[in-house]
Amino acid sequence: MPGQARRWADLRVQVAYRCRRLNTGHMVEADQRHDTREALGPHALMLFFVSEAPAEPHGYLLHTAYRLWLASPESEDLPRLLADLAEVVRTNIARAASAGRRWHPLGPDASMVNGGDMSPPPGATYVGVGVSTLDSDQGRWQQVARTLRDGSGGRYLSAFDLKGQCYVLLTDGTALHLDRDPQARIGVDGIRCTKTLDPDRPAYWHNPHANLTEQGDDATRELWRRLGMLHHTLTSHLHGGRPA
Template structure:
């Protein structure tokens, strides 16, 4: 559904911005955050909403550590965690917990919520790796040049249960009309057919980008097979 995709884009951008602010404020401190975050998307019935549902997002942030710096490796570890929880806890396991929770923020209590997708927020961008860019901000401040974290980019990747693949390039300096969204399906419910250069989005990009998609796909398939097979919903 185009409306759900649009809401996921908005929610991803908002979470990425919040992730950036928290990471910037904690940079260099004992509670410093890693550059990547996991996002889980659920919907619940909401008859008063225009499309009859409400989108919920739970997320996981990691402390700064070598184990949380490499996004494909982090996603592979989350897939292993999910598989282990499914094997040990069984059909009642939910990534929202309480037992074996995969998240530590957002909407973590959703009775009746239905899983619709998974995503990641990352502070790495074409401006550079997060740690490099964050140090640049502080070097500029020390030299008397004003730079704000609000000028920094961020990225999000998401996969939804209807086959949607989304990449969001959050750029505060983007020109008006450039939303930075790439999607293999339309975000316009009134647009039925058109040429989509991102039809094979998960196969595009450099080696690291394709590896991110591969690992995110593995996690998505693990969660989908468990959560949408009548085991937890």
């Protein structure tokens, strides 16, 4: 596999790892702040950038910035949240352009993020966007969080027993879904991806997730569609027609 293809395969693995780590941290923080004035919403935004790093095995470093929201009715509706973000991005781009400036999602003006790698090296390149959500097939976050406290789940649970999910789109056309399940069997990583994570996988390998964004129920496909709109807006602006 050519070097660039190997780099992208490695990047997908690194992004999946970052997603798992961020989703876990999101879960723990939301649990600690549940039912307080600083309670967190169930969804978070992730922005991925890479900078050149010749000393690294694949010549790059991954930088992840994120945004968490306080709990509110607006922050609980993920498709609506993504649509609103896409509109905010378009507004920020236009407003900066009218003032003779170029807007960037990491700031300094109208930053989209409030945590993580908010100041990557100059020249860092946007490679994708994702969302972390605490909603899962165990239930909506608010419902599950109450279960932790009232014991209605039938056995003792902590935040470390709960599942979470991440959805990611990258500029090479990758779509990736992470089902973070602390109870999963050893060897089950919960990753579904439209492109390979293994650069040495045979070319004839059949990927059952090649059409990932078209799979699932209506709500899942709508989530992918809204995330895609945000991703397209960011990519068009930050890459300006250049190859991603």
